[in-house]
Amino acid sequence: MHSRSQVAESMLDWRHKQPPVTLDDVVFASNPEANALVKENPFAFLLAASIDRLGKSFLIWNAPLQMMKAWGHLDPSRIAQMDIETLAASPEIAGIPSTARRTDLARTIVHLCQLIQESYGGDPTGFFVGNVRQIMSNLMRIYGVGPGLARMMIIQRLLYFGLEPEVGDGLLPKQDVHIRRVFLRTGLVDQPTENAIRAAVVGFDNVDIAYIDQVAWNIGVNYCHKTNPDCASCPIDADCPKLGAA
Secondary structure, three states, X not given: OOOHHHHHHHHHHHHHHXXXXXXXXXXXXXXXXXXXXXXXXXXXXXXXXXXOOOEOHHHHOOHHHHHHHHHXXXXXXXXXXXXXXXXXXXXXXXXXOEOOOHHHHHHHXXXXXXXXXXXXXXXXXXXXXXXXXXXXXXXXXXXXXXXXXXHHHHHHHHXXXXXXXXXXXXXXXXXXXXXXXXXXXXXXXXXXOHHHHHHHOOOOOHHHHHHHHHHHHHHHHHOOOOOOOOHHHOOOHHHOOOOOOO
């Protein structure tokens, strides 16, 4: 019987044996120009990440580029003044491949821009100042951004953009369907609650938790399917008790 910590260490060991992944390797958007924009422009990153819900992420992350081309700018101070209903009806928002309400997406974008202006003096990187708990709180002020999106943003900034939060805990893996399934089947948790997930990663630093998140997601997508999991090919097969796998 393998311990919970052994399963987590197995995930980290596999990750550390892989070639390093740099920002150049990461693909956020399906359009190469849009992909470059969200990597280079902190506001474009925040905009795309904040509306990345209920749709295909690679397509949603094209939105900042589409807006910039349509409007001739991507200026938070100008977007903050936009009327939400008018913005929601625009082709740039109507074309976002998400099942979220267009008014909600427009409200998220305008509110994000207002916070940048009013709370961070026009600097979008202000959201990422402080320890993890403070950064989570900052991001969750954005309309429509919950814990899952906030954690996703922090993990991406940690792994690929050099974010170094102040000392303090608070980071958890995202609780998407793939990670919950992997955590349950590997025995990392008995139930997919926030407290159980917190207990499963206690003692690991923020970067290791970010790696655990990424490995668990990768395993859930590529091996640990809801039905007919490909356990033989899974990188942590030897250390996984396969609880509930069918």
